[in-house]
Amino acid sequence: MDFEFDENQRMLRESFREFLDKEIGPLVDAQEKKGPMTKEEAISLMRRFRKVGIGFDLESMREMGSDPLGIAILVEELFRVWPSAAGLLGLSFPTALVNFAPVEMRERLMPKLEANELIGCYAITEPEAGSDNRAMRTTAVLDGDHYTVNGTKTWITNGPVSDLCLLVANDQNGQRIFLLVDKEESPYETSELHKLGWRAGPTGEIFFSDCRVPKGNNMMEMVSSMLSGRGAEVTGDGVDMAGLAKSGFMSMLGRMSPENIIFAFLRSGMGLAGSGIAQAALDASIKFAQERMQFGRPIGKFQLIQEMLYNMKALTVTSRLLSYQALQMAINGNPEARLMSSLAKGYACDAAVKVTYDGIQLHGGMGLSDEYPLERYFRDARMLTIPDGTSEIQKLVVGRELLGSGFTAYA
Numbered sequence: 001m002d003f004e005f006d007e008n009q010r011m012l013r014e015s016f017r018e019f020l021d022k023e024i025g026p027l028v029d030a031q032e033k034k035g036p037m038t039k040e041e042a043i044s045l046m047r048r049f050r051k052v053g054i055g056f057d058l059e060s061m062r063e064m065g066s067d068p069l070g071i072a073i074l075v076e077e078l079f080r081v082w083p084s085a086a087g088l089l090g091l092s093f094p095t096a097l098v099n100f101a102p103v104e105m106r107e108r109l110m111p112k113l114e115a116n117e118l119i120g121c122y123a124i125t126e127p128e129a130g131s132d133n134r135a136m137r138t139t140a141v142l143d144g145d146h147y148t149v150n151g152t153k154t155w156i157t158n159g160p161v162s163d164l165c166l167l168v169a170n171d172q173n174g175q176r177i178f179l180l181v182d183k184e185e186s187p188y189e190t191s192e193l194h195k196l197g198w199r200a201g202p203t204g205e206i207f208f209s210d211c212r213v214p215k216g217n218n219m220m221e222m223v224s225s226m227l228s229g230r231g232a233e234v235t236g237d238g239v240d241m242a243g244l245a246k247s248g249f250m251s252m253l254g255r256m257s258p259e260n261i262i263f264a265f266l267r268s269g270m271g272l273a274g275s276g277i278a279q280a281a282l283d284a285s286i287k288f289a290q291e292r293m294q295f296g297r298p299i300g301k302f303q304l305i306q307e308m309l310y311n312m313k314a315l316t317v318t319s320r321l322l323s324y325q326a327l328q329m330a331i332n333g334n335p336e337a338r339l340m341s342s343l344a345k346g347y348a349c350d351a352a353v354k355v356t357y358d359g360i361q362l363h364g365g366m367g368l369s370d371e372y373p374l375e376r377y378f379r380d381a382r383m384l385t386i387p388d389g390t391s392e393i394q395k396l397v398v399g400r401e402l403l404g405s406g407f408t409a410y411a
């Protein structure tokens with residue numbers, strides 16, 4: 001067991017930090033004050049990330065995927081600097097499916113994907129189906145070679161600026177299916193929601209009204225195309241699909257539902273989001289404790305301030321270790337990733353709220369002022385305990401995994 005990053009991972013982290021501090025950090029305050037990014041602003045931001053090899057086209061994925069933990073490092077660092085941008089990039093993950101989509105869709109969308117101009121979203125939540133997503137009412141009824149989709153999704157990250165939506169719906173047999181909906185081909189309407197934190201990140205509702213989606217956009221068909229190597233053939237760029245197919249991620253498909261696999265990765269990532277924001281608050285607090293003078297000495301000399309820093313550090317380190325371990329399990333295709341990713345998400349997101357709360361306390365009045373970043377760290381951390389399963393739901397998932405399915409508390 002190795003708790004250290006290797007040389008390549010350290011270099012990746014350093015170079016990404018340099019990029020974030022130089023190119024991205026200066027954009028944060030103005031955009032957060034302005035509110036949700038427009039589509040043009042979102043694309044311009046995504047183009048900046050593409051320059052450092054971050055995107056969902058095969059070339060970027062190959063670069064990033066050569067060390068899957070490298071992606072985790074990017075996630076944690078990005079949340080340290082700008083959670084709204086992390087949501088934009090991270091929740092665009094369904095655009096990766098374009099690489100394996102039916103030929104016509106691939107040809108139409110690939111240039112935009114390669115230019116990092118394609119924005120994706122993942123839509124499961126509905127007004128009446130939040131934690132209990134089995135209450136979902138959106139339907140996708142097969143009619144010849146198309147599905148007809150009807151329903152409303154809410155709280156969808158990137159929804160208002162999305163080009164593509166990975167939609168979860170019930171088919172004509174009441175079975176859950178995943179459809180990749182291309183807005184150009186299968187138009188849907190959206191609206192914006194305004195929220196406490198991640199203010200620059202677009203979040204909203206999506207409305208499907210007799211929306212016609214080609215049958216081939218069913219995700220399971222795309223995955224089977226990828227596993228059979230047809231995806232590589234048609235893209236013709238020599239991607240090692242057989243290697244991908246053998247990877248833990250693909251082998252998980254035999255043991256977990258696609259939804260639980262997506263959640264294992266999302267929840268480990270949300271754990272790292274927590275440790276990223278917590279790290280930012282801790283770094284700012286250490287600096288402030290060294291510089292702020294009261295009673296003739298730096299406040300860092302007071303034992304109660306040191307205790308606060310101790311707690312902040314302990315929560316941050318624990319969050320990081322749990323999250324990386326959960327992610328490694330997901331990468332290895334270990335079904336225990338379900339338990340560990342819920343543990344990591346629940347723990348680290350609650351921990352980020354505590355750490356940023358203490359960060360504000362340590363900064364005194366300046367912690368509440370928007371001249372310092374602490375109030376934003378706190379608002380951004382507070383967002384983490386709801387999406388991808390609330391903290392309560394993570395506890396129930398862990399309880400079920402520990403006790404057995406007969407003890408499910410949320411059936």
Ligand SMILES: Cc1cc2nc3c(=O)[nH]c(=O)nc-3n(C[C@H](O)[C@H](O)[C@H](O)COP(=O)(O)OP(=O)(O)OC[C@H]3O[C@@H](n4cnc5c(N)ncnc54)[C@H](O)[C@@H]3O)c2cc1C
Nearest residue numbers: 122123124125130131155156157386387388389390392410
């Ligand atoms: C910023 C943000 C971004 C999001 N992005 C996306 C996205 O991209 N795609 C998407 O599909 N969804 C997204 N969501 C939706 C998110 O997943 C849901 O908000 C979440 O699952 C909770 O559902 P809810 O808000 O309806 O709350 P509810 O499910 O109504 O929960 C209300 C309260 O009841 C508690 N509760 C519910 N059931 C139980 C139970 N069995 N036992 C104990 N307590 C319980 C909850 O923990 C919570 O405290 C996002 C949400 C937010 C806030």
